[in-house]
Each structure stands twice: as C-alpha cells, then as structure tokens.
Amino acid sequence: MSLGRRLAQLAHDRDGPLPRATALDPLTELRDRTRDTLARDLGKRLGGTGHDAAQLKVVVSEELDRMIAESARLLTPAEREQLASTLIDDVLGYGPIEPLLADPTVTEVMVNGTDAIFAERRGVLELTNLRFRSDDHLRQVIMRIAAAVGRRIDESSPMVDARLVDGSRVNAVIPPLAVDGPALTIRKFSADTLAADDLVTMGSLTAPSLALLSAIVRGRLNIIVSGGTGTGKTTFLNVLSSFIPISDRIVTIEDAVELRLRQRHVIRLECKTANIEGQGAIGTRELVRNSLRMRPDRIIVGECRGPEALDMLQAMSTGHDGSLGTLHANTPEDALSRLETMVMMAGLELPTSVVREQLASAIDVVVQLERLRSGARVVSSITEVAGFDGERVKLNPLFQRRFDEVSIDDSELESTGNRPNFARKLAKHGVVLADATFESLPTTRPEAA
Secondary structure, eight states, rough: HHHHHHHHHHHOOSSSSSOOOOOBBTTTHHHHHHHHHHHHHHHHTTTTTOOOEEEEEEEEHHHHHHHHHHOOOOHHHHHHHHHHHHHHHHHHHHHGGHHHHOOOEEEEEEEEEETEEEEEEETTTEEEEEOOOOHHHHHHHHEEEHTTHHHOOOOTBBBHHHHHTTTTTEEEEEETTTTTEEEEEOOOOOOOOHHHHHHHHSSSHHHHHHHHHHHHHHTTTEEEEEEEETOOHHHHHHHHHHSSSSOOOEEEESSSSSOOOOSSEEEEEOOOOTTTTTOOOOOOHHHHHOOOOOSEEEESSOOOSSSSSHHHHHHHTTOTTOOOEEEEEEHHHHHHHHHHHHHHTTTTOOOHHHHHHHHHOOOEEEEEEOOOSOOOOOEEEEEEEEOOSSEEEEOOOEEEEEESOOOSEEEEEOOSSSOOSSSHHHHHTTOOOGGGGGOOOOOSSOOOO
C-alpha cells in the first residue's frame, strides 16, 4: 500500500470526539491534528509512490518540523520525539501497541477493543492505558498485519491466524464474528531461548527431575507434554529437544512454526491454510503421514488437536522412538483421555480397549505443566505410562509438585520414590539412571527457624 493511501486511511478513520489524553499520550490532540494535516498534504504529494520505513521517517520528520514551526505550541525535544514516533507507528507500524511489541519484557499483547489493551509481563496480565482512536483505527492495524503475511481479513473472511516474520503468532477477529468490535491477540516470539539449566534456576524443575528428562530423551522414549493455555508447552518442548543427539534426523510439524531446535539435521513442516476459495488446506495429519516417508529418527508434533493423534501414535509404535508432542490437558489422566478422543475422531470406529492399549504401548511419559497464580510456569508432574490392565491405562507418577498449604506458589517438584519400568528401554540405548534420582524427600517440611 502506498504512503498516500495509508495517510488517506488515517484521515478517514477519525469518527468522533478526541479521546481523553492518557499519562503515556499527553499530546493526543496535537497528534491527531498533525496526522490529519499530514494525511491531507503528504497524501496529495506522495500518493502514487512507494516509500520504505527509512524514507517515511524522513518525510514525516520534515513535515512535522514544518508544522511545529507554524504551531503556536512549543514542544520540548522529548515531546517532539514522542510525537514523531507516534505518527510513524500509526502510518507504518501497529499504532498504539507498537511500544508493547518493541518491549522485550512483554510476551503477549491482547486487544479486546479500542480501549482495553492488555500486556503480559512475566506471566502476569496488566491493563495498559493505551488505546486505539476507533474501531476503524484498530481494523486498519489488523488489516496491515494480515497483509504483511499474505492473508486477508474482511467481512467475508472475518478471522485470521498467522505467523509474523519474526515468528510471533497473531490471531485477529472482526465483526460480524466479534460482536463488540475487532479483537487482536499477538503472542510474541522470544529472541532468547531458555536453556535447561534456566528452568532449574527459575524453579520450574529440580536438578534430579531434569536429569530424568534428559535420560528419557536420550533413551528415545516417547513423550507427551501436557498443559493448559499459556503454560509454556512450546518453550518446554524446545528444552527437551536440546537433549536430542545432533546425529538424529528430526522432522517438526507445527500449525505455525514456533520451535527453534539447535540441531542442524532438522526439517520443519508447517500447516497450510485454505486459500480464498476454501481450497488447498494441508493439516497436521497430512504432514504427519508425509513425515513418515522422510526417514525421520524423531518426529516432533507441535500440538496434537485432532485425528492426527492416531497417525502420531502409530508412528511412535512403529520404529519412530523418541518422538515428542504437546496437547492441551489439565492432568496426565486428562491428556490420555483427550488422546483417546482424538484417535476416535479419525473415524475408524476402533474399540476403546484397542485404543487404550495402543496409547499404553506408544507413550512412555507424560510431562504435565502448570501456570501458578504468580504467573510462573512450572512442571507439576512427570508420569510414566506403565501399561494397560485390560480396562484402563496405568500411570506411575515419578515426580510430583507438592504445593504449600499456605501459598500455592511455594512448591517443589519432588520424587515420589516410585521406580520406573522403562529402565530396560533406556539401557538398550546406553542410558543408565542413577538410583539417587528417585530418592523421595521427607514427607514433611522442616519448620522455619
């Protein structure tokens, strides 16, 4: 889109009285007057030409200097810089949420309407005092985001789910689906990858439980990472993948690419959405099937949410040991129940006992994640899938997080003292577990001095 058209849109989406200025936006009225003048003057002068970000900043800065010189108001250098930055964000960037996207401490941005913009920092949601001028202003930002990734959003296609160039996940919904106005959610792509030791430092894991997980991955056991929304499943999957030997050929399958593996022998597959005619969609199940023809040593499924569960289980049971996947569930029992339901979605009408037996045969370990009230993301349990007794899948908890009775955030991941049945599997791959890994801690906490 040309600069002239962008400026014309900015002039068009003014639809009422100016909003009350906020503490972070003291120059709202002057900003809007300046924006309208820029839209009128620069739109005529630059309507048919293209400009990149650097050119645009120069043009806006020059025009801003001229308009400030003609204005009766004198601006300090800080006020002028803030005004120029806001105008550039509106014309080229993402409007009022641009500072949030540039803030490395913000992990997610949620726009519930023009005046309800939330940001997540360190796992805690905060209501900001930022706002869009109107529904049209928010809609234009959403359309700009969609266009940047080759997607379209309008009344005939009022929903978009996409990945930005930097890897951030974007979901946007506009009317008629969004009853109260456009809504936008951006899960930012972190530039820093957490290492395994970082999880121990942050209290998400303990050193013995980390040693167990490292042995499980190196010993080629099949792992399901389970947890609710925002519990850090993808981040944790990245950590687990760091234990995979560099010689293994890995195929990753994701709805939108988020995993960042350090190994070199990696093939990343990403699902494809349907085109404007509703054709050409390629889902996770097709990619899982195709990956079996690519001679993988390991298959990693970013998230299992449908009939692809059957193909994943069959891959795990037919020579692709050491595969990993995630799914949404609140407990290890719920995770297996959800997998059972998803296998049924494949339409093969398999008996329940057959499905459960395959679950017990294919999956070795379920790692459950949880998000505490403080925002901390932790491992709440590590559970072995210990077989099938003819009616149900047996579970053997190896590590469980014991929560303090006073504060749920004061907790530790402790060994249950149970020994796993998969030691022989690990030994086949030269991995031996130390006995100290499963030494249970005292059942009572020492009293505070």
